[in-house]
Amino acid sequence: MFEQHNEEKKVEYLELVYDLIFVYLIGRNSSLISHVKDGFVRPELFGTYILCTLIIIQIWSYTTFYINRYGSNDRAEAVCIFINMYLLYYMADGTRVEWHRYFYRYNGAWALILVNITCLYLYKLRKTPEDAPWEAVQIKGTIFQLLIQIGILLISLPVYAMTGITLSPVAMIFGIVSTFFLAKINNLVAVDFAHLTERAMLYVVFTFGEMIIAISAYFQGGFGFRTIYFSVMAFLIVVGLFLSYGLMYDKLVNREMRTSGSGYMLIHVFLIFSLSNITIALEFMREPEVDILPKTVFMICSLMLYYIALLLTERYGKQRMKLTRKCFLILIAVFGGFTIFMMLFRQQMYINIALTVIFVFVIFGYLYCFWRDAIQEG
Numbered sequence: 606m607f608e609q610h611n612e613e614k615k616v617e618y619l620e621l622v623y624d625l626i627f628v629y630l631i632g633r634n635s636s637l638i639s640h641v642k643d644g645f646v647r648p649e650l651f652g653t654y655i656l657c658t659l660i661i662i663q664i665w666s667y668t669t670f671y672i673n674r675y676g677s678n679d680r681a682e683a684v685c686i687f688i689n690m691y692l693l694y695y696m697a698d699g700t701r702v703e704w705h706r707y708f709y710r711y712n713g714a715w716a717l718i719l720v721n722i723t724c725l726y727l728y729k730l731r732k733t734p735e736d737a738p739w740e741a742v743q744i745k746g747t748i749f750q751l752l753i754q755i756g757i758l759l760i761s762l763p764v765y766a767m768t769g770i771t772l773s774p775v776a777m778i779f780g781i782v783s784t785f786f787l788a789k790i791n792n793l794v795a796v797d798f799a800h801l802t803e804r805a806m807l808y809v810v811f812t813f814g815e816m817i818i819a820i821s822a823y824f825q826g827g828f829g830f831r832t833i834y835f836s837v838m839a840f841l842i843v844v845g846l847f848l849s850y851g852l853m854y855d856k857l858v859n860r861e862m863r864t865s866g867s868g869y870m871l872i873h874v875f876l877i878f879s880l881s882n883i884t885i886a887l888e889f890m891r892e893p894e895v896d897i898l899p900k901t902v903f904m905i906c907s908l909m910l911y912y913i914a915l916l917l918t919e920r921y922g923k924q925r926m927k928l929t930r931k932c933f934l935i936l937i938a939v940f941g942g943f944t945i946f947m948m949l950f951r952q953q954m955y956i957n958i959a960l961t962v963i964f965v966f967v968i969f970g971y972l973y974c975f976w977r978d979a980i981q982e983g
Contacts, residue, residue, distance in 0.1 A: 614800040617678055621807065623668070623686055626693050628811040630661045631881050633700040635819070638885060644896030653704055656774055658881055660715065661696075662874045663780050664689075667722050667751070669804050670866070673796045674743075675729045685725050692718050708765055712773055716758040723751045739793040746790035750783045781874075784867055796866035798859075798921075805873045806854050812877050813850075816843050816884045823891055838958040839887045845965030846883070846911065849972060850876075853915055856976045857922040869921050876914040882907035890958055901951040904961065905944055912940070912968065926979050932971075939967055 637654040638646040646654075668689065676682060692714045699711030730744045754776045761772035784791075820843065823836035886904040889895045916936070919927050928936075943964040950956040 614797040633697045634658045645899040719755045743794045791865040801866045812880045819884045841962045849969045857926045859923045872917045879911035
């Protein structure tokens with residue numbers, strides 16, 4: 606049974622500033638795989654990039670859920686958020702290719718951020734009204750989840766010193782897996798879904814901004830046909846992806862839904878992660894030192910993850926706007942054709958990037974027509 610909210614929560618200025626720090630961190634994470642060796646990124650660096658990106662998005666999710674459910678925009682919360690913003694800079698500084706030299710700084714800051722978030726929940730637990738026992742249960746469940754992650758991180762420091770083995774992935778994976786086990790507890794307190802969707806949307810928009818900044822690298826080396834062609838095509842890809850997300854957010858999502866929001870946020874974890882990958886894939890497209898096959902496969906897989914995550918938001922959509930089985934089959938067929946053509950023309954980057962532009966706008970056009978017709982029929 607969900608607790609009812611009396612009025613819609615508004616996104617505060619402090620939340621927006623906080624989100625900008627995470628966009629900066631995603632840019633730092635992307636720098637991990639900007640170093641190419643033997644035609645592609647070293648596997649250990651790619652693994653570190655995936656881990657660091659998911660860690661950052663997970664930290665953001667914890668804070669967002671707290672503010673959404675229990676935030677009151679008071680001084681104690683503001684102090685905790687500012688402290689976390691500063692600690693995030695330590696994590697950003699430790700996000701380097703030679704990550705092992707910054708292991709203690711990165712993991713120590715991560716643990717302190719989780720301690721800080723735990724303090725927020727303890728602060729709220731003390732003020733929980735007696736007539737809302739479900740809030741206390743949900744808060745205690747979250748505190749338990751956070752304390753285990755903190756314990757894993759603190760243990761990882763001496764373990765790494767003695768053995769060189771890092772337990773950081775265990776802490777991150779536990780955070781994701783435990784979310785499923787705590788689903789019933791989290792369902793006790795509904796989120797303000799309108800506020801949650803707006804926060805997620807703003808983070809996605811900031812990530813798109815990071816993509817636009819990244820493709821400015823296409824202008825290095827002066828202006829010529831190749832520079833103009835690839836920069837225009839890359840920009841159009843970003844526009845097409847952005848339009849599809851904007852269409853989903855504006856037309857599909859039912860912001861009045863009563864939900865715990867956990868699934869929606871998990872979908873956005875992978876949505877934001879896929880956008881980071883697409884940004885890197887666009888940078889790889891213009892790099893001759895990156896082998897053609899791996900960068901083509903990387904682009905295809907990144908786009909596939911993006912659209913899977915985008916379409917999974919349908920479970921949070923208005924009933925009349927939901928896609929039919931026929932629509933899914935058509936979209937799968939379009940993606941299959943795109944994959945085949947990308948592989949056939951993988952040696953021709955001029956054609957490859959043009960195919961990507963066509964693909965993202967075909968998907969946008971199909972979704973736009975479907976949801977336009979659904980609105981007219983409704």
